[in-house]
Amino acid sequence: MSRRHLFRWTLLLALGASVGCKKSPTCELLHERLRACLPDLAGDSAAFVATCQAREDDFEAPVACSPETACDVFDRCFQAALERAHHKDLGEARRQRVESIKEAVAKGRYREARVDCLRFEKQPPPSDVDWQSICTELPRTATAALKERMKGLREAGQPDDDLVCYQLLDFAARVSGEEGRGAEVLCDEVRTSADAARAIARAQEHVKTKRAEIPLDCDFAERELERVGTDWARSRLDAVVRACYLDLGKVILAQKPWVEGAPCEAHVGKVVRGLRRHGVKDAETDATVDKLLVPCEKEP
Secondary structure, three states: OOHHHHHHHHHHHHHHOOOOOOOOHHHHHHHHHHHHHOHHHHOOHHHHHHHHHHOHHHHHHHHHOOOOOOHHHHHHHHHHHHHHHHHHHHHHHHHHHHHHHHHHHHOOOHHHHHHHHHHHHHOOOOOOOOOHHHHHHHHHHHHHHHHHHHHHHHHHOOOOOOOHHHHHHHHHHHHOHHHHHHHHHHHHHHHHHHHHHHHHHHHHHHHHHOOOOOOHHHHHHHHHHHHHOOHHHHHHHHHHHHHHHHHHHHHHHHHOOOOOOOOOOHHHHHHHHHHHHOOOOOOOOHHHHHHHHHHHOOOO
8 A cells, every 4th residue: 555545545544543433334445444454543443433424424335345355356446536536625626716706806816816727837726626727817807907906096196006917017028029029018007007197196296385496206207108109108298387387387487587688597488498399378377487488498
């Protein structure tokens, strides 16, 4: 008998050693056969009968061998019964793993689900367990869900502190090259959205406190949004331009009036160039900006 079967049988006996129940004649007969044919596995009679009765499902196949009187026939029957029991337990464990994959997917733990799917590729579960449809669709399922999470971060201007982008890039590339490229763009937008949100917040703070300076965050966010260049980035750039160059620009132009013949003040120049660069027209500022175009057209 193999060491694996010996271990399993010993484990069954150990688990049932403390279980009390009435003796079963069928279990007693099995113990008698073991004592006669495989004495190393027989163990204590009372403990054996208790285990047999308490673990009826596990002992069903071995008990069926007990009527065999010839030891060679009994031995073959008994080992075959243990082999079937082993595969049954293994199959049940893998069925449970499929359920854990479903749970992981439902809760958004896609990397965890993928690890279990990779294990199944090496050791598939029983044929009646449908794991392939779940694992085959996992990249597409994860990509769709992670894209929505990233869009939420993008619209809120929040950083990707949970590294959602890393997972999205991994799964999207497994769906298709097009999905992979789309994921890269979305990740870029999310990174830039935090820059845009910071620039707008800083500009609004300067307006509130009447601080006549263009924050450095405005310059950085403007460059990054222009680099990304998507429809979303252009829309967000409009918001940055309005906050930094129009709303804050009015504060700066009011506090730093230009005297003809004088050089263009640095922040006034940023306002003028920013508004004209983005084609912003506003009745309140147009006349002043037109007057300052020549002295402020060049960056210092």
